[in-house]
Amino acid sequence: MFLKNAWYVAAWDHEVTRDLAQITVLERAICVYRTEAGAIVALDDACPHRKLPLSMGRIKGDMVECGYHGLTFDCVGQCVWAPGGRIPSEARVHAYPTHEKYGLVWIWMGNPVLADPEEIFEIENFDNPDWGMNRGAAMELDCNYLLMCDNLLDPTHVAWVHGGSFGQAATKDTPLRVKKTENGVIVHRWMLDVEPAPFYKKVISFKGNCDRLQHYEVRYPSHALIRAVFTPAGTGGPDGPLHPDTFIMDSLNFMTPTTAGKTRYYWFQLRNIRPDDAALSRMMTEDVQHAFEEDRAVLNAVQKGMAEKTSPHIDLPIDAGQLRFRRQLEAMIAEEAMVDAKMQGIS
Known part of the structure:
Protein backbone atom coordinates (compact mmCIF):
# COMPACT_ATOMS: atom_id res chain seq x y z
CA MET A 1 0.00 0.00 0.00
CA PHE A 2 2.84 2.42 0.79
CA LEU A 3 6.40 2.94 -0.41
CA LYS A 4 8.49 2.97 2.77
CA ASN A 5 11.95 3.82 1.44
CA ALA A 6 11.07 7.42 0.69
CA TRP A 7 10.96 10.82 2.38
CA TYR A 8 7.55 12.04 3.55
CA VAL A 9 6.62 15.32 5.19
CA ALA A 10 5.99 14.76 8.89
CA ALA A 11 5.14 18.34 9.93
CA TRP A 12 5.87 22.01 9.43
CA ASP A 13 9.06 22.79 11.34
CA HIS A 14 7.21 25.03 13.83
CA GLU A 15 4.87 22.16 14.75
CA VAL A 16 7.63 20.10 16.39
CA THR A 17 8.65 21.56 19.75
CA ARG A 18 10.06 20.45 23.09
CA ASP A 19 6.64 19.04 23.91
CA LEU A 20 6.01 15.39 23.07
CA ALA A 21 3.51 15.00 20.24
CA GLN A 22 2.05 12.14 18.24
CA ILE A 23 1.86 12.13 14.45
CA THR A 24 0.71 9.35 12.13
CA VAL A 25 2.59 8.42 8.95
CA LEU A 26 1.88 5.30 6.88
CA GLU A 27 -0.42 4.02 9.64
CA ARG A 28 2.39 4.22 12.21
CA ALA A 29 1.97 6.33 15.35
CA ILE A 30 5.19 8.27 15.93
CA CYS A 31 6.31 10.36 18.91
CA VAL A 32 8.17 13.50 17.85
CA TYR A 33 9.97 16.20 19.83
CA ARG A 34 13.08 18.38 19.78
CA THR A 35 16.21 17.90 21.84
CA GLU A 36 17.61 20.76 23.91
CA ALA A 37 19.87 21.57 20.94
CA GLY A 38 16.88 21.67 18.58
CA ALA A 39 17.40 18.36 16.77
CA ILE A 40 14.26 16.41 15.91
CA VAL A 41 13.65 12.95 17.35
CA ALA A 42 11.05 10.54 15.95
CA LEU A 43 10.34 7.28 17.79
CA ASP A 44 7.66 4.63 17.51
CA ASP A 45 4.98 5.89 19.87
CA ALA A 46 4.66 2.79 22.04
CA CYS A 47 6.64 1.74 25.07
CA PRO A 48 7.67 -1.93 24.54
CA HIS A 49 6.51 -2.82 28.05
CA ARG A 50 2.71 -2.26 27.92
CA LYS A 51 2.50 -0.15 24.74
CA LEU A 52 1.49 3.11 26.39
CA PRO A 53 2.23 5.88 23.86
CA LEU A 54 5.52 7.54 24.68
CA SER A 55 3.86 10.84 23.76
CA MET A 56 1.86 10.44 27.00
CA GLY A 57 5.11 10.43 29.01
CA ARG A 58 7.54 13.26 29.70
CA ILE A 59 10.85 14.62 28.45
CA LYS A 60 13.90 14.15 30.67
CA GLY A 61 16.67 16.22 29.07
CA ASP A 62 16.87 14.73 25.59
CA MET A 63 15.25 11.44 26.61
CA VAL A 64 11.66 10.25 26.91
CA GLU A 65 10.28 8.71 30.09
CA CYS A 66 7.26 6.43 29.77
CA GLY A 67 4.33 7.69 31.81
CA TYR A 68 3.38 4.21 33.05
CA HIS A 69 6.47 2.64 34.68
CA GLY A 70 9.24 5.09 33.89
CA LEU A 71 11.18 3.20 31.21
CA THR A 72 13.44 5.83 29.66
CA PHE A 73 14.58 5.92 26.03
CA ASP A 74 17.33 7.90 24.34
CA CYS A 75 17.17 9.64 20.96
CA VAL A 76 17.90 6.45 19.02
CA GLY A 77 15.22 4.46 20.86
CA GLN A 78 17.42 2.49 23.23
CA CYS A 79 16.14 2.01 26.78
CA VAL A 80 18.63 3.47 29.26
CA TRP A 81 16.67 2.90 32.47
CA ALA A 82 13.99 0.47 33.65
CA PRO A 83 12.48 -0.23 37.08
CA GLY A 84 14.14 -3.11 38.91
CA GLY A 85 17.61 -2.25 37.64
CA ARG A 86 17.79 -4.71 34.72
CA ILE A 87 17.11 -3.47 31.20
CA PRO A 88 15.73 -6.22 28.92
CA SER A 89 17.48 -6.52 25.57
CA GLU A 90 14.12 -6.05 23.83
CA ALA A 91 13.58 -2.69 25.57
CA ARG A 92 14.01 -0.44 22.55
CA VAL A 93 11.82 1.38 20.05
CA HIS A 94 12.39 2.13 16.39
CA ALA A 95 13.87 5.56 15.62
CA TYR A 96 13.13 7.20 12.26
CA PRO A 97 15.60 9.40 10.35
CA THR A 98 14.43 13.00 9.97
CA HIS A 99 15.67 16.08 8.15
CA GLU A 100 14.58 19.73 8.05
CA LYS A 101 14.32 21.47 4.69
CA TYR A 102 12.05 24.13 3.16
CA GLY A 103 10.46 24.81 6.55
CA LEU A 104 9.27 21.20 6.65
CA VAL A 105 10.25 18.19 8.74
CA TRP A 106 10.88 15.16 6.54
CA ILE A 107 10.77 11.58 7.82
CA TRP A 108 12.11 8.34 6.34
CA MET A 109 9.82 5.39 7.05
CA GLY A 110 11.91 2.56 5.59
CA ASN A 111 15.40 1.16 6.09
CA PRO A 112 17.37 3.86 7.97
CA VAL A 113 20.58 2.90 6.17
CA LEU A 114 19.04 4.09 2.88
CA ALA A 115 17.95 7.51 4.17
CA ASP A 116 19.80 10.13 2.11
CA PRO A 117 18.69 13.77 2.57
CA GLU A 118 20.04 14.51 -0.91
CA GLU A 119 17.05 12.59 -2.27
CA ILE A 120 14.53 15.04 -0.82
CA PHE A 121 12.44 16.80 -3.47
CA GLU A 122 14.50 19.64 -4.92
CA SER A 311 -20.56 -1.17 -10.35
CA PRO A 312 -17.04 -0.88 -11.85
CA HIS A 313 -15.58 2.57 -12.43
CA ILE A 314 -14.26 3.52 -15.86
CA ASP A 315 -11.15 5.33 -17.07
CA LEU A 316 -10.93 8.04 -19.73
CA ARG A 324 1.01 5.45 -15.47
CA PHE A 325 1.92 6.90 -12.08
CA ARG A 326 -0.12 4.30 -10.19
CA ARG A 327 1.30 1.37 -12.18
CA GLN A 328 4.91 2.41 -11.60
CA LEU A 329 4.37 3.15 -7.90
CA GLU A 330 2.66 -0.22 -7.48
CA ALA A 331 5.67 -1.91 -9.08
CA MET A 332 8.05 -0.02 -6.78
CA ILE A 333 6.07 -1.04 -3.70
CA ALA A 334 6.00 -4.68 -4.83
CA GLU A 335 9.76 -4.69 -5.48
CA GLU A 336 10.43 -3.13 -2.07
CA ALA A 337 8.26 -5.77 -0.37
CA MET A 338 10.12 -8.56 -2.19
CA VAL A 339 13.50 -7.19 -1.08
CA ASP A 340 12.25 -6.87 2.51
CA ALA A 341 11.00 -10.46 2.47
CA LYS A 342 14.38 -11.71 1.24
CA MET A 343 16.23 -9.74 3.91
CA GLN A 344 13.96 -11.12 6.63
CA GLY A 345 14.60 -14.61 5.31
CA ILE A 346 18.34 -14.04 5.51
CA SER A 347 18.15 -12.67 9.04
Whole structure:
Protein backbone atom coordinates (compact mmCIF):
# COMPACT_ATOMS: atom_id res chain seq x y z
CA MET A 1 0.00 0.00 0.00
CA PHE A 2 2.84 2.42 0.79
CA LEU A 3 6.40 2.94 -0.41
CA LYS A 4 8.49 2.97 2.77
CA ASN A 5 11.95 3.82 1.44
CA ALA A 6 11.07 7.42 0.69
CA TRP A 7 10.96 10.82 2.38
CA TYR A 8 7.55 12.04 3.55
CA VAL A 9 6.62 15.32 5.19
CA ALA A 10 5.99 14.76 8.89
CA ALA A 11 5.14 18.34 9.93
CA TRP A 12 5.87 22.01 9.43
CA ASP A 13 9.06 22.79 11.34
CA HIS A 14 7.21 25.03 13.83
CA GLU A 15 4.87 22.16 14.75
CA VAL A 16 7.63 20.10 16.39
CA THR A 17 8.65 21.56 19.75
CA ARG A 18 10.06 20.45 23.09
CA ASP A 19 6.64 19.04 23.91
CA LEU A 20 6.01 15.39 23.07
CA ALA A 21 3.51 15.00 20.24
CA GLN A 22 2.05 12.14 18.24
CA ILE A 23 1.86 12.13 14.45
CA THR A 24 0.71 9.35 12.13
CA VAL A 25 2.59 8.42 8.95
CA LEU A 26 1.88 5.30 6.88
CA GLU A 27 -0.42 4.02 9.64
CA ARG A 28 2.39 4.22 12.21
CA ALA A 29 1.97 6.33 15.35
CA ILE A 30 5.19 8.27 15.93
CA CYS A 31 6.31 10.36 18.91
CA VAL A 32 8.17 13.50 17.85
CA TYR A 33 9.97 16.20 19.83
CA ARG A 34 13.08 18.38 19.78
CA THR A 35 16.21 17.90 21.84
CA GLU A 36 17.61 20.76 23.91
CA ALA A 37 19.87 21.57 20.94
CA GLY A 38 16.88 21.67 18.58
CA ALA A 39 17.40 18.36 16.77
CA ILE A 40 14.26 16.41 15.91
CA VAL A 41 13.65 12.95 17.35
CA ALA A 42 11.05 10.54 15.95
CA LEU A 43 10.34 7.28 17.79
CA ASP A 44 7.66 4.63 17.51
CA ASP A 45 4.98 5.89 19.87
CA ALA A 46 4.66 2.79 22.04
CA CYS A 47 6.64 1.74 25.07
CA PRO A 48 7.67 -1.93 24.54
CA HIS A 49 6.51 -2.82 28.05
CA ARG A 50 2.71 -2.26 27.92
CA LYS A 51 2.50 -0.15 24.74
CA LEU A 52 1.49 3.11 26.39
CA PRO A 53 2.23 5.88 23.86
CA LEU A 54 5.52 7.54 24.68
CA SER A 55 3.86 10.84 23.76
CA MET A 56 1.86 10.44 27.00
CA GLY A 57 5.11 10.43 29.01
CA ARG A 58 7.54 13.26 29.70
CA ILE A 59 10.85 14.62 28.45
CA LYS A 60 13.90 14.15 30.67
CA GLY A 61 16.67 16.22 29.07
CA ASP A 62 16.87 14.73 25.59
CA MET A 63 15.25 11.44 26.61
CA VAL A 64 11.66 10.25 26.91
CA GLU A 65 10.28 8.71 30.09
CA CYS A 66 7.26 6.43 29.77
CA GLY A 67 4.33 7.69 31.81
CA TYR A 68 3.38 4.21 33.05
CA HIS A 69 6.47 2.64 34.68
CA GLY A 70 9.24 5.09 33.89
CA LEU A 71 11.18 3.20 31.21
CA THR A 72 13.44 5.83 29.66
CA PHE A 73 14.58 5.92 26.03
CA ASP A 74 17.33 7.90 24.34
CA CYS A 75 17.17 9.64 20.96
CA VAL A 76 17.90 6.45 19.02
CA GLY A 77 15.22 4.46 20.86
CA GLN A 78 17.42 2.49 23.23
CA CYS A 79 16.14 2.01 26.78
CA VAL A 80 18.63 3.47 29.26
CA TRP A 81 16.67 2.90 32.47
CA ALA A 82 13.99 0.47 33.65
CA PRO A 83 12.48 -0.23 37.08
CA GLY A 84 14.14 -3.11 38.91
CA GLY A 85 17.61 -2.25 37.64
CA ARG A 86 17.79 -4.71 34.72
CA ILE A 87 17.11 -3.47 31.20
CA PRO A 88 15.73 -6.22 28.92
CA SER A 89 17.48 -6.52 25.57
CA GLU A 90 14.12 -6.05 23.83
CA ALA A 91 13.58 -2.69 25.57
CA ARG A 92 14.01 -0.44 22.55
CA VAL A 93 11.82 1.38 20.05
CA HIS A 94 12.39 2.13 16.39
CA ALA A 95 13.87 5.56 15.62
CA TYR A 96 13.13 7.20 12.26
CA PRO A 97 15.60 9.40 10.35
CA THR A 98 14.43 13.00 9.97
CA HIS A 99 15.67 16.08 8.15
CA GLU A 100 14.58 19.73 8.05
CA LYS A 101 14.32 21.47 4.69
CA TYR A 102 12.05 24.13 3.16
CA GLY A 103 10.46 24.81 6.55
CA LEU A 104 9.27 21.20 6.65
CA VAL A 105 10.25 18.19 8.74
CA TRP A 106 10.88 15.16 6.54
CA ILE A 107 10.77 11.58 7.82
CA TRP A 108 12.11 8.34 6.34
CA MET A 109 9.82 5.39 7.05
CA GLY A 110 11.91 2.56 5.59
CA ASN A 111 15.40 1.16 6.09
CA PRO A 112 17.37 3.86 7.97
CA VAL A 113 20.58 2.90 6.17
CA LEU A 114 19.04 4.09 2.88
CA ALA A 115 17.95 7.51 4.17
CA ASP A 116 19.80 10.13 2.11
CA PRO A 117 18.69 13.77 2.57
CA GLU A 118 20.04 14.51 -0.91
CA GLU A 119 17.05 12.59 -2.27
CA ILE A 120 14.53 15.04 -0.82
CA PHE A 121 12.44 16.80 -3.47
CA GLU A 122 14.50 19.64 -4.92
CA ILE A 123 12.65 22.98 -5.13
CA GLU A 124 13.88 25.51 -7.66
CA ASN A 125 13.88 29.17 -6.55
CA PHE A 126 13.05 28.39 -2.91
CA ASP A 127 15.81 30.70 -1.68
CA ASN A 128 15.60 33.13 -4.60
CA PRO A 129 15.01 36.64 -3.14
CA ASP A 130 13.26 37.66 -6.38
CA TRP A 131 10.49 35.12 -5.79
CA GLY A 132 7.63 35.53 -3.32
CA MET A 133 5.96 32.82 -1.26
CA ASN A 134 2.55 32.12 0.18
CA ARG A 135 1.46 29.12 2.19
CA GLY A 136 -1.26 27.88 4.50
CA ALA A 137 -1.81 25.28 7.19
CA ALA A 138 -1.74 21.59 6.33
CA MET A 139 -5.09 20.14 5.28
CA GLU A 140 -6.62 16.89 6.47
CA LEU A 141 -8.27 14.89 3.68
CA ASP A 142 -10.62 11.95 4.24
CA CYS A 143 -9.29 10.11 1.21
CA ASN A 144 -6.46 7.88 0.11
CA TYR A 145 -3.33 9.79 -0.86
CA LEU A 146 -3.40 8.37 -4.40
CA LEU A 147 -6.66 10.18 -5.10
CA MET A 148 -4.85 13.44 -4.42
CA CYS A 149 -1.97 12.31 -6.63
CA ASP A 150 -4.56 11.60 -9.35
CA ASN A 151 -5.97 15.08 -8.86
CA LEU A 152 -2.53 16.65 -9.27
CA LEU A 153 -2.00 14.81 -12.56
CA ASP A 154 -5.32 16.04 -13.90
CA PRO A 155 -5.23 19.51 -15.51
CA THR A 156 -8.73 18.99 -16.92
CA HIS A 157 -10.64 18.91 -13.63
CA VAL A 158 -10.02 22.63 -13.04
CA ALA A 159 -12.64 23.48 -15.69
CA TRP A 160 -15.39 22.04 -13.50
CA VAL A 161 -14.08 22.00 -9.93
CA HIS A 162 -12.34 25.42 -10.06
CA GLY A 163 -14.36 27.28 -12.68
CA GLY A 164 -14.23 30.50 -10.66
CA SER A 165 -10.46 30.42 -10.04
CA PHE A 166 -8.10 28.20 -12.06
CA GLY A 167 -10.50 27.05 -14.77
CA GLN A 168 -11.28 28.50 -18.20
CA ALA A 169 -12.90 27.25 -21.40
CA ALA A 170 -9.62 25.97 -22.87
CA THR A 171 -9.02 23.67 -19.88
CA LYS A 172 -11.98 21.50 -20.90
CA ASP A 173 -10.63 19.92 -24.06
CA THR A 174 -7.16 21.12 -25.06
CA PRO A 175 -5.14 17.90 -25.65
CA LEU A 176 -2.80 16.71 -22.90
CA ARG A 177 0.75 15.45 -23.25
CA VAL A 178 2.01 12.73 -20.90
CA LYS A 179 5.67 12.12 -20.12
CA LYS A 180 7.12 9.47 -17.83
CA THR A 181 10.30 10.56 -16.06
CA GLU A 182 12.87 8.76 -13.94
CA ASN A 183 11.10 9.80 -10.73
CA GLY A 184 7.49 10.43 -11.72
CA VAL A 185 5.01 11.48 -14.38
CA ILE A 186 4.34 14.84 -16.07
CA VAL A 187 1.05 15.84 -17.68
CA HIS A 188 1.26 19.19 -19.49
CA ARG A 189 -0.20 21.37 -22.24
CA TRP A 190 0.08 24.83 -23.72
CA MET A 191 -3.18 26.69 -24.35
CA LEU A 192 -2.54 29.46 -26.86
CA ASP A 193 -4.26 32.83 -27.23
CA VAL A 194 -6.82 32.22 -24.48
CA GLU A 195 -8.43 34.39 -21.83
CA PRO A 196 -6.59 34.20 -18.48
CA ALA A 197 -8.34 32.23 -15.73
CA PRO A 198 -10.01 34.34 -12.98
CA PHE A 199 -7.40 33.69 -10.28
CA TYR A 200 -4.52 34.71 -12.51
CA LYS A 201 -6.21 37.80 -13.92
CA LYS A 202 -5.67 39.36 -10.50
CA VAL A 203 -1.91 38.83 -10.49
CA ILE A 204 -0.59 39.07 -14.07
CA SER A 205 0.72 42.45 -15.20
CA PHE A 206 -0.32 42.41 -18.85
CA LYS A 207 -3.70 42.90 -20.52
CA GLY A 208 -5.50 40.80 -23.09
CA ASN A 209 -5.22 37.13 -23.96
CA CYS A 210 -2.39 34.88 -22.89
CA ASP A 211 -0.54 31.70 -23.70
CA ARG A 212 -0.87 29.40 -20.69
CA LEU A 213 1.15 26.38 -19.64
CA GLN A 214 -0.28 23.79 -17.27
CA HIS A 215 2.59 21.63 -16.02
CA TYR A 216 1.35 18.94 -13.60
CA GLU A 217 4.16 16.76 -12.24
CA VAL A 218 3.93 14.14 -9.49
CA ARG A 219 7.04 12.38 -8.22
CA TYR A 220 7.16 9.12 -6.27
CA PRO A 221 5.81 8.50 -3.79
CA SER A 222 3.47 11.52 -3.45
CA HIS A 223 5.09 14.92 -4.10
CA ALA A 224 3.90 17.31 -6.79
CA LEU A 225 5.02 20.41 -8.66
CA ILE A 226 2.24 22.31 -10.42
CA ARG A 227 3.74 25.05 -12.60
CA ALA A 228 1.50 27.72 -14.11
CA VAL A 229 2.98 29.98 -16.79
CA PHE A 230 1.07 32.97 -18.21
CA THR A 231 2.68 35.01 -20.96
CA PRO A 232 1.14 37.48 -23.46
CA ALA A 233 -0.49 35.74 -26.42
CA GLY A 234 2.03 34.91 -29.11
CA THR A 235 5.02 34.60 -26.79
CA GLY A 236 4.41 31.15 -25.30
CA GLY A 237 4.30 27.58 -26.51
CA PRO A 238 7.06 24.95 -26.31
CA ASP A 239 9.45 27.16 -28.28
CA GLY A 240 8.08 30.55 -27.25
CA PRO A 241 10.51 33.32 -26.25
CA LEU A 242 8.50 34.15 -23.07
CA HIS A 243 7.74 37.83 -22.61
CA PRO A 244 9.44 39.84 -19.81
CA ASP A 245 5.99 40.16 -18.20
CA THR A 246 5.55 36.39 -17.99
CA PHE A 247 4.02 35.26 -14.69
CA ILE A 248 5.15 31.94 -13.20
CA MET A 249 3.69 30.24 -10.14
CA ASP A 250 5.11 27.00 -8.77
CA SER A 251 2.75 25.21 -6.43
CA LEU A 252 4.50 22.62 -4.24
CA ASN A 253 2.32 19.84 -2.87
CA PHE A 254 3.31 17.08 -0.45
CA MET A 255 0.83 14.33 0.38
CA THR A 256 1.56 12.30 3.50
CA PRO A 257 -0.53 9.14 3.88
CA THR A 258 -1.64 8.85 7.49
CA THR A 259 -3.94 5.84 7.02
CA ALA A 260 -5.37 4.01 4.01
CA GLY A 261 -8.27 6.46 3.94
CA LYS A 262 -6.74 9.69 5.25
CA THR A 263 -4.07 12.07 3.99
CA ARG A 264 -2.32 15.13 5.40
CA TYR A 265 -1.62 17.65 2.66
CA TYR A 266 1.15 20.27 2.87
CA TRP A 267 1.44 23.02 0.26
CA PHE A 268 2.91 26.40 -0.63
CA GLN A 269 3.41 28.55 -3.73
CA LEU A 270 6.40 30.38 -5.15
CA ARG A 271 5.90 33.24 -7.64
CA ASN A 272 8.27 35.26 -9.80
CA ILE A 273 6.71 38.64 -8.95
CA ARG A 274 6.48 41.06 -6.00
CA PRO A 275 8.36 38.99 -3.43
CA ASP A 276 7.75 41.44 -0.57
CA ASP A 277 4.06 42.11 -1.24
CA ALA A 278 2.36 40.78 1.91
CA ALA A 279 -1.11 41.72 0.66
CA LEU A 280 -0.58 39.72 -2.53
CA SER A 281 0.61 36.74 -0.50
CA ARG A 282 -2.48 36.89 1.71
CA MET A 283 -4.80 37.17 -1.27
CA MET A 284 -3.15 34.23 -3.03
CA THR A 285 -3.22 32.10 0.11
CA GLU A 286 -6.91 32.77 0.69
CA ASP A 287 -7.83 32.05 -2.93
CA VAL A 288 -5.73 28.89 -3.06
CA GLN A 289 -7.20 27.65 0.21
CA HIS A 290 -10.68 28.17 -1.21
CA ALA A 291 -9.75 26.16 -4.33
CA PHE A 292 -8.26 23.38 -2.21
CA GLU A 293 -11.47 23.21 -0.18
CA GLU A 294 -13.23 22.54 -3.49
CA ASP A 295 -10.76 19.71 -4.11
CA ARG A 296 -11.27 18.34 -0.62
CA ALA A 297 -15.05 18.18 -0.99
CA VAL A 298 -14.74 16.33 -4.29
CA LEU A 299 -12.01 13.91 -3.21
CA ASN A 300 -13.68 13.03 0.09
CA ALA A 301 -16.83 12.18 -1.88
CA VAL A 302 -14.82 10.21 -4.47
CA GLN A 303 -13.21 8.17 -1.66
CA LYS A 304 -16.66 7.30 -0.34
CA GLY A 305 -18.02 6.60 -3.80
CA MET A 306 -15.14 4.31 -4.77
CA ALA A 307 -15.32 2.44 -1.45
CA GLU A 308 -19.06 1.88 -1.74
CA LYS A 309 -19.36 1.42 -5.52
CA THR A 310 -21.87 -1.13 -6.77
CA SER A 311 -20.56 -1.17 -10.35
CA PRO A 312 -17.04 -0.88 -11.85
CA HIS A 313 -15.58 2.57 -12.43
CA ILE A 314 -14.26 3.52 -15.86
CA ASP A 315 -11.15 5.33 -17.07
CA LEU A 316 -10.93 8.04 -19.73
CA PRO A 317 -8.07 9.07 -22.05
CA ILE A 318 -7.44 12.06 -19.75
CA ASP A 319 -6.49 9.54 -17.02
CA ALA A 320 -3.35 8.35 -18.83
CA GLY A 321 -0.91 10.16 -16.54
CA GLN A 322 -2.63 9.00 -13.38
CA LEU A 323 -2.68 5.38 -14.52
CA ARG A 324 1.01 5.45 -15.47
CA PHE A 325 1.92 6.90 -12.08
CA ARG A 326 -0.12 4.30 -10.19
CA ARG A 327 1.30 1.37 -12.18
CA GLN A 328 4.91 2.41 -11.60
CA LEU A 329 4.37 3.15 -7.90
CA GLU A 330 2.66 -0.22 -7.48
CA ALA A 331 5.67 -1.91 -9.08
CA MET A 332 8.05 -0.02 -6.78
CA ILE A 333 6.07 -1.04 -3.70
CA ALA A 334 6.00 -4.68 -4.83
CA GLU A 335 9.76 -4.69 -5.48
CA GLU A 336 10.43 -3.13 -2.07
CA ALA A 337 8.26 -5.77 -0.37
CA MET A 338 10.12 -8.56 -2.19
CA VAL A 339 13.50 -7.19 -1.08
CA ASP A 340 12.25 -6.87 2.51
CA ALA A 341 11.00 -10.46 2.47
CA LYS A 342 14.38 -11.71 1.24
CA MET A 343 16.23 -9.74 3.91
CA GLN A 344 13.96 -11.12 6.63
CA GLY A 345 14.60 -14.61 5.31
CA ILE A 346 18.34 -14.04 5.51
CA SER A 347 18.15 -12.67 9.04
